[in-house]
Every structure is written in structure tokens, then in C-alpha cells.
Amino acid sequence: AQTVTQSQPEMSVQEAETVTLSCTYDTSESDYYLFWYKQPPSRQMILVIRQEAYKQQNATENRFSVNFQKAAKSFSLKISDSQLGDAAMYFCAYLTYDEGGSEKLVFGKGTKLTVNP
Amino acid sequence: NAGVTQTPKFRILKIGQSMTLQCAQDMNHNYMYWYRQDPGMGLKLIYYSVGAGITDKGEVPNGYNVSRSTTEDFPLRLELAAPSQTSVYFCASSYSRWARGTQYFGPGTRLLVL
Numbered sequence: 001a002q003t004v005t006q007s008q009p010e011m012s013v014q015e016a017e018t019v020t021l022s023c024t025y026d027t028s029e030s031d032y033y034l035f036w037y038k039q040p041p042s043r044q045m046i047l048v049i050r051q052e053a054y055k056q057q058n059a060t061e062n063r064f065s066v067n068f069q070k071a072a073k074s075f076s077l078k079i080s081d082s083q084l085g086d087a088a089m090y091f092c093a094y095l096t097y098d099e100g101g102s103e104k105l106v107f108g109k110g111t112k113l114t115v116n117p
Numbered sequence: 118n119a120g121v122t123q124t125p126k127f128r129i130l131k132i133g134q135s136m137t138l139q140c141a142q143d144m145n146h147n148y149m150y151w152y153r154q155d156p157g158m159g160l161k162l163i164y165y166s167v168g169a170g171i172t173d174k175g176e177v178p179n180g181y182n183v184s185r186s187t188t189e190d191f192p193l194r195l196e197l198a199a200p201s202q203t204s205v206y207f208c209a210s211s212y213s214r215w216a217r218g219t220q221y222f223g224p225g226t227r228l229l230v231l
Contacts, residue, residue: 004159043205045160045222091159102148102167103211104175105220107159 002027004094006108013082014116020067021077021111023092033095034068034075035105040088048090051075079113087115119143121223123208129229130198138193138226140208148211149191150220151175151183153204160207166191198230 003026013019025034036048051059051068058066063083067076079086092108124139142149147168152160162175166185180202182194191210195202205227209220 009157043207043225043227045207045209045220047219050219093159098173100167100173102165102173104162104165105160107161109157109159 002029002094002096002106004092004106004108006092006111008111009109010112010114012114012116013079015082015084017082018078018080019082019113021079021090021092021113023075023077023108025073025075025092025094027073027094027096029096034066035093035095036064036066036075036077037091037093037107038086038088039091039110040085045091049077082115084115084117087113089113121208121210121221123206123223123226125226126224127227127229129231130195131231132198132200134198135194135196136198136228138195138206138208138228140191140193140223141189142191142208142210142221143189144210144212144221145188146210146212146221147188148213148220149185150209150211151181151191151193152207152209153177154207154225155204163193163206195228200230202228203230204228 005024032053034051038046038048049061063080065078089110091110093105121142150165151163164183166172205225208223211220
């Protein structure tokens, strides 16, 4: 079974600086998808960025980028120019499929990010 | 376009009581999901549906039931509530099986079983 590990329960960063959140995963598949979700205090889950495993180029979305190391099964999220609104729980997730082809997301335990003014 | 809506936002249940968590989406998505999130943990899939009339179990289905009579609605039923079901429940939807994980989440329902 696939597993997702986030080894940093909490992280903090100064406003305007850069922070990197770590994620590792375990899979025997060659084609899959990885995601970072943000969960602010409102608790709603918001998709931040996604990476397709067959693409070597790291995904970027404005101030958010990933460092995808397929061989190492590592998928870290870099947040540049951190803003107060970035404070949230961040979840790394792996996409898998059941026998019927329905997609299911496997989540890590999350990293709580604090942004200090 | 309201997206995914959930009601209620918060509920306290006594042990043994039953309740239904409501979920609705107005994006005409075929796929809908129910997750639970325990404190300090990631989400775990309870049940999912690939279309009206079709549902299947996820990772942690025991103690729950679902139905999907319409594309829009996907209620989650708790029978005989137990303290172990204290959690935050999220409903989500996606437009197809090939949505590549772009699931749209509702705001969550916090449930406390005492």
C-alpha cells in the first residue's frame, strides 16, 4: 500500500522569506500524481499544486514550487516570499486507484506552517 | 456557484444516537467522497461514489452508510454514534475519475460524540 510521510509536524517562517516543507512517499508504481493541499483555519482543503510523475519538470504555481525527486520518492514544497495568509496546515497527498479505477487520495499527517510578521 | 456545501457545521451527539451529514455540490460532478480527519492526522476515505446509485467503501467505512440518489447529493449516515467517531468530516467532489486528484472540498462538519 502507498504511504505518505511528512516528517515536520510544525514549521515557521518569517514573512517575505522562503520555507520548504518535506514529503516522502512509498510506492511501487511508475505513474502517479502528487499533490500539496492547504488547510487554513477555516478547515477547507485547497489544492495548492500538483505534480505528474511522468513529467520531469517541477511544477510551479506563482510563489509555490515543488522539488520532485522521483528516484528518492521525495516531493517537497517551497513557498517563496511567504505571506501571512500562507499560515495553514499543509498536506502532501498521493493519488492511487482502486480495482475499479476510482481515484483515491492518500494523505500525509500534515505540517503546520506559522508565518511570523 | 456554491461549490461543495456541507451541513451542519458542528454537532454534538450522545453515544448511540444517529445523524445524517449532508453534502451537496452544484458542479455536476460524478465523483463524490467522504473523508474524516482526526486531530493531527491526514484525511482518511470513508466512502465514495462514482455516480448516482453507485457507492463503494473506502479505507474506514465501519459505522457509516451512504446513499447517492442524485448527482448533487451525497449524505453520510452515522448509526449508533460512538466516541471514536468524533472527528471532522469532509465531503469532496471531482468531475471524473481522471480528475488527477483535483477534488473540491467542502468546509467540513465537526462532530463531537459524548
